[in-house]
Amino acid sequence: MISVLVTGANGQLGQCIKKIEGNYNEVHLYFADSKTLDITNAEGLKSFFSKKSFDFIINCAAYTNVEQAEKEPEKSFLVNAHGAKNLAEVCKSYDITLIHVSTDYVFDGKKRTPYLEADTPNPINEYGKSKLEGERFIQQILEKHFIIRTSWLYSEFGHNFFKTILKKSKTEKELTIITSETGTPTNANDLAQFLLEIIQTNNDKYGVYHFSNQGEATWYDFAKEILKFSGKHESIILKKTDNYPTFADRPKYSVLNKDKVVNFFQTKILDWKSSLLLVDRSEE
Numbered sequence: 470m471i472s473v474l475v476t477g478a479n480g481q482l483g484q485c486i487k488k489i490e491g492n493y494n495e496v497h498l499y500f501a502d503s504k505t506l507d508i509t510n511a512e513g514l515k516s517f518f519s520k521k522s523f524d525f526i527i528n529c530a531a532y533t534n535v536e537q538a539e540k541e542p543e544k545s546f547l548v549n550a551h552g553a554k555n556l557a558e559v560c561k562s563y564d565i566t567l568i569h570v571s572t573d574y575v576f577d578g579k580k581r582t583p584y585l586e587a588d589t590p591n592p593i594n595e596y597g598k599s600k601l602e603g604e605r606f607i608q609q610i611l612e613k614h615f616i617i618r619t620s621w622l623y624s625e626f627g628h629n630f631f632k633t634i635l636k637k638s639k640t641e642k643e644l645t646i647i648t649s650e651t652g653t654p655t656n657a658n659d660l661a662q663f664l665l666e667i668i669q670t671n672n673d674k675y676g677v678y679h680f681s682n683q684g685e686a687t688w689y690d691f692a693k694e695i696l697k698f699s700g701k702h703e704s705i706i707l708k709k710t711d712n713y714p715t716f717a718d719r720p721k722y723s724v725l726n727k728d729k730v731v732n733f734f735q736t737k738i739l740d741w742k743s744s745l746l747l748v749d750r751s752e753e
């Protein structure tokens with residue numbers, strides 16, 4: 470039995486992992502939410518790990534409010550950088566492999582072809598800067614790590630663009646959506662499955678990997694497909710804009726190149742539009 474701790478378990482990705490728990494008989498998952506295990510509390514972590522043992526940690530704990538991070542960057546750094554550092558230290562002490570989730574927002578968006586793992590990050594907002602610092606702490610402290618950068622996560626759980634558009638479509642007749650940012654919407658259920666596949670392969674190909682769904686879209690394209698998905702595309706006016714006012718800057722282009730995960734893990738990745746159709750409709 471492989472013993473795995475999932476931190477930040479009540480978040481979007483944590484809940485997607487919980488949903489598929491039953492498909493992996495050889496993996497025992499222990500779910501810890503932010504109250505049970507605060508990754509910023511180094512002493513609390515030491516006490517927790519002195520009583521329990523794990524082979525892997527999947528770190529789903531993060532500060533993910535991109536807008537708010539501009540106003541309180543210290544909170545974003547506390548969780549995304551120092552929390553990640555604390556976990557790396559614990560993993561080193563107890564010989565645990567850390568699977569850490571990071572973001573396309575570590576890039577500045579100046580490229581026009583999909584970002585490779587070898588491309589130099591240059592985040593343009595506080596959330597992205599804090600996530601990059603977290604990556605760097607892990608790389609400095611711990612050999613046995615997988616850093617999985619993903620993008621534009623959505624699912625039936627938590628807060629995400631998909632759910633925002635569904636909610637807005639219930640009360641508003643018209644939506645205005647940005648066309649000047651291109652990336653790849655990623656079904657968090659697909660990512661959850663990939664993370665458990667990494668554990669199952671039990672390999673030592675440590676390092677940084679990019680995982681998202683295939684293809685690319687603007688937020689406008691994504692909103693259009695969400696409205697189609699919910700059958701609202703004929704009743705709501707969808708307007709394009711290239712300037713939606715926000716506190717945080719976002720990369721204009723953040724599509725991730727997935728060749729490395731496809732080659733190393735032989736994983737099959739769905740196109741973003743096909744995967745959107747598979748989201749659980751009961752939560753709508």
Ligand SMILES: NC(=O)C1=CN([C@@H]2O[C@H](COP(=O)(O)OP(=O)(O)OC[C@H]3O[C@@H](n4cnc5c(N)ncnc54)[C@H](OP(=O)(O)O)[C@@H]3O)[C@@H](O)[C@H]2O)C=CC1
Nearest residue numbers: 477479480481482503507508530531533572619621622627
């Ligand atoms: N959402 C997205 O679009 C994307 C996310 N990512 C990355 O994917 C990962 C998962 O994201 P997602 O599931 O969407 O995020 P969520 O915001 O849905 O979940 C994050 C979870 O972390 C918990 N958390 C916050 N602070 C702490 C802490 N100090 N100790 C323990 N837990 C804490 C939160 O708990 P509480 O609510 O109680 O604070 C929450 O349950 C993150 O690393 C994120 O950076 C990458 C690309 C895109």
Ligand SMILES: Cc1cn([C@H]2C[C@H](O)[C@@H](COP(=O)(O)OP(=O)(O)O[C@H]3O[C@@H](C)C(=O)[C@@H](O)[C@H]3O)O2)c(=O)[nH]c1=O
Nearest residue numbers: 533535572573574620621622630633645646647688713
């Ligand atoms: C709600 C809304 C947003 N937008 C714009 C604002 C912004 O530029 C873009 C995305 O909006 P959001 O704020 O929902 O998404 P955002 O929080 O930026 O999403 C990001 O979250 C973090 C956690 C990540 O790691 C990223 O990969 C990415 O998923 O869409 C519109 O144009 N119209 C709208 O009605």
